[in-house]
Amino acid sequence: MITNLFYFLSFVAVLSALMVVFSRNPVYSVLYLIITFFAIAGHYVLMQAEFLAVVHVIVYAGAIMVLFLYVIMLLNLNRESEPHKSNILKFAAAICSGLLLVVLVGSLRGTELLKHSEAGEVSSTMGGVKNLGKVLFTDFLFPFEIASVLLLAAMVGVVMLAKAEKKTNL
Amino acid sequence: MNALLIVCGLGFISLVAEIINLKKGLHIAIVLGLVVAVAAVIGDWNTSATFFNNMLIFDPFSVAFTCLIIVVGIFWFCLTSPFFIGESHQTDRTALIIFTMVGGIMMVSFHNMAILFLGIEILSISLYVLAGSHKESFFSNEAAFKYFIMGSFATGFLLMGIALVYGATGSFDTSEITMHIEGHKAGLPGFFYVGILLMLVGLAFKISVVPFHFWAPDVYAGSPTMITAFMSTVVKIAAVGAFYKIFGLCFFSVQMSVLPIIQGIIILTLLVANIIAVYQNNVKRMLAYSSIAHVGYMLLGFISGSVKFEGILFFYLASYATTSLIAFGILYAIENAKGSTSIDAVKGLYNQNPFAATCMTIALLSLAGIPPFAGFFSKYLIFGSAIEADHIMLVIVAVVTSLVGVYYYFKPIIYMFSPAQASDKLYLSAVQKAFLGMLTAAALLLGLLPEWIITILS
């Protein structure tokens, strides 16, 4: 059952990811991306990482995608305004990304060794909220706190870039 | 350790200063705060301790590099007051610079991959914005955007690399990773090596080596000049420090798998960066390529695996940061006076301001590796250790390319000493003069006392 579910979710994820790239309308692309995220959230659930799944849906499929949609609508992207790309470039890009895929997949063989190493022995409750919270506030307290600096820096940066300039002579 | 907290605190202080309207004394307060931070670092000297459940480590290496980052930061702040004072975004800019330094300190003192990643991100995100801090300038915007997109791309690879390494070793902690590698030398899965290579790619982007350097010339040339100076000094120290901590310490026992790749990168970097620099007519862009080339020399020292490499690297970075701060500091003054950093703008500098021309000449000579300046000894030590490690071919490439380097470093010098058309003087404030003078003296002193610096770290 779980295996079937895994293949189903994977199929949905890959398919909708491909659709993100191939669909001509940017709004459709965004919608496909949301589907991809949901599929991936499903994978998290399969791996007993419920918290991650929820966060994934809320942050990515929720907040970020809404932002994307707004931006796309504001920019009024459509087929006509899309800059022309030469076929050679497209071809090169396709070959390039294809190669990258092949190489990455190729180099990832050997993953089955994982189950022999200690890293494979994960407890089933590891992804739970309780466990995660415990780790976050004990072992990973410092990264958790210092992430605030990261967010603050990003926020200050956005404010600085977005704020209207009083003087013009910079 | 306390230094990191102090520097963090300074960032918050500068943000609070905006709210309570205390902008006037902010610049000086920040400099003083950084001095306190240096004192705090020096207090950690010769102690070696980990903090926050092994998240951070302050061993001699981290302490020395933290110290270097903050000291260079102080000099940078003192040379850059026009960039802040009287500007509408003074506090924001100050805070972002400070946060960049926080990221930098984390990058040289991490003991956990999570901290490495957070450090890189704090540093990068602040830098993306700073690169675009001249909002009216098209080039500045372009630089910020390019840096952002390509930086995110590189971060992706780095993260994937960290994930794969975690998958293979089961830990983010660097010493646990090292121990795991030691214990499972034969049985490491293939994707572990892929992880290492992806991390190499991510970090190679951050230290801007060929072929992951393409962002650097555009970003360096487009950013405000003093931000460029910051990138090529403080940021470079942090990035190279992180690179060494990962590949020199954490992955030490599997170094063999990346060395051939790094050798290729070195050859490409030295050739491409030095050769393209020849054609540049903009001093700022030339310095950008020079900064790429210098990382090539540092990597040459890295693969030589000398026992004194930590010391040599520290010396190299200190002398490089000193001299490039001088060069950028003067270039900044020229840009403010003439609105350009092209090679024609430095023409006749000697007549306009002999002091600036002298400092600039010393800086360029040092960058070119002419004795008795610091740059000579840093290159000499690198070449020496590379020869000992039998990398003769690489040394030949390095020597030939540094000869090419002499050509493009001398071009501005010749321009500076040629007679000027316009007789307008270049004005340097007393503070700028004092600090440029100190940096120049340091460039000379470092040339006289290389051993002294190197033995700090051995």
Added chain:
Amino acid sequence: MVNINVLITLIPLLPLLGFLIIALNVHKISHKKSSYLACGTILFSFILSITVFTHLLSLPADQRVLSITLVSWIQTSGFSADIAFLIDPLSSIMLLIITGVGFLIHVYSIGYMHDDAGYSRFFSYLNLFVFFMLLLVMGANYLLMFVGWEGVGLCSYLLIGFWFKNHDYNKAANKAFIMNRIGDLGLLLGVILIFINFGSIDYQTVFTNPSEVEVTTLTWITVLLFIGAMGKSAQIPLYTWLPDAMAGPTPVSALIHAATMVTAGVYMVARNNVLYALSPFTLQLILITGLATALFAATIALVQNDIKKVLAYSTVSQLGLMFVALGLGAFSSGIFHMATHAFFKALLFLGAGSVIHALRGEQDIRKMGGLKKLLPVTYITFFVAVLAISGIPPFAGFFSKDEILAHAFAYNPFVWGVALIASLLTVFYMFRLFYLTFYGTARDEKQTMDHIHDAPKSMAIPLIVLAVLSITGGFMNTPEVLLGSSWLQKFLSPVFASASGIEIHHLSHTTEYVLMALVVALTLVVIGIVYVQYVKKGHVPAGEGRLTGIQKVLYHKYYIDEFYDIIIVKPLFWISKTGDTIVEALAIDGIVNSMGRLVTGSSNVLRKLQTGSIGFYIFIMVIGIIMILTLTTLTGVAGQ
């Protein structure tokens, strides 16, 4: 009590500091400030040198070596060099001379240069010179000595060409520089040989086991080092730069080309006495060179009419005498003569400077005369110096010269004879110079004579101090026959201990007395002849046109300059010109230019990769990643 190491370190650093401060503010600093700064730093160094010297004296004789390492400078496997100082009796004596005489000359320059446009520049160079000279004598290894060696050469070049607007002076400066380069090459090769054979360039390591190296190699090393000394100390055949070097301001001639820098060669040979002691061939070579130079230069000086040229050739001749002492293995006598020579030759130059100053730049002794009354201070002090250089007891020169002559006699009466002739010639030309300048009738234009004035205070005081030193300086090494204790020789003996293997003959006291009496009597006879010739008969040397035979040859300095011009300079020019047109233009330029074109060409191509398009950049990055991953997988480095 301050740590003695700190004091030693400060000795060279103070002049450097003075140089830096003056040089960085050369246009802004007032004359007064720069002179106070320059003199003050040297004075302080001098006081420190005395402190160090007394500290050394307070130690037992066999422990009088202080060596301090400031920093290790260069350290790679197989080669290391430290910035380290070595203070032993030899270098402490050198320190005293350099800082002491240097200080007096600094003070003198205040008056001499007072209205020169390059006043501050002058003092900054002087300070820099003192710094390098101190580095040369204090360095504890060959590298540091070499740095000082090159540095003093540079300063000498800067100071000879100080009045750089005069083209001839620039030529003189170039000549000095190039001649010195030839010597320096020898020195450098010598040092390299030392490093190859001893594996170190540290004095103490090299001197511990010199006999481990073959004698042939040692001979090569010592000869090469001596070639360096030839250049710096103006010995045949590299001496012609020194008389030309008189183009510089007179205090420079006094400090650099008489008292200190030219003695660097003597110091260097004395420092390496351990090596020289093992190489009899080189000692022989030094002896012959020194003897030839002493005689040769003395004869030239006989007919020169330029006051400074006479003194310059006299310096060359006296340096020759010092090398005679070194060649005889009597190292301490050489150093002794160097010390007394520093006093009276500096005094002679400063006195000459005072005359030139009073006569507004006149240097031709035929136009002087009758200055005895007009310049009393200069007259008296100059007289003291002339007596000292002539070796009249009890002036300083008597003791030092007598010691060398005694050693020469003991070694070989022929050597003694030649040295004696050289020193009698010295007496002749010095008194000739003295009488022509100060006695007889005034021969300069009346206008100058009316406005003449003696040396101002800042110039007079150094003259007087040096005069006192010229009178008393000899007593530091009064020989036992004259009821003295040979103090200097005993003080220096630890340094030259290992050189004691050389057989130094000792004369019986009777022989020594006879010799002394003979020399003094002959000296007096020569003085009498000169007196009759130039004072009684009032003879004034003729102009160039009326010179005859041997005089003409001497006046033209044996045509050595012309000779060098024909056999060295012209062919060299020819070679370089041919080289320029054929080798350079066709081969070298062709290769170099095509390399240059290759670089700029490829630069232009590579530059175009930097298109500015993000898509392209990422494309290249991805290709890079693919390359890395495939290469690693294919080569199988990754652990499989």
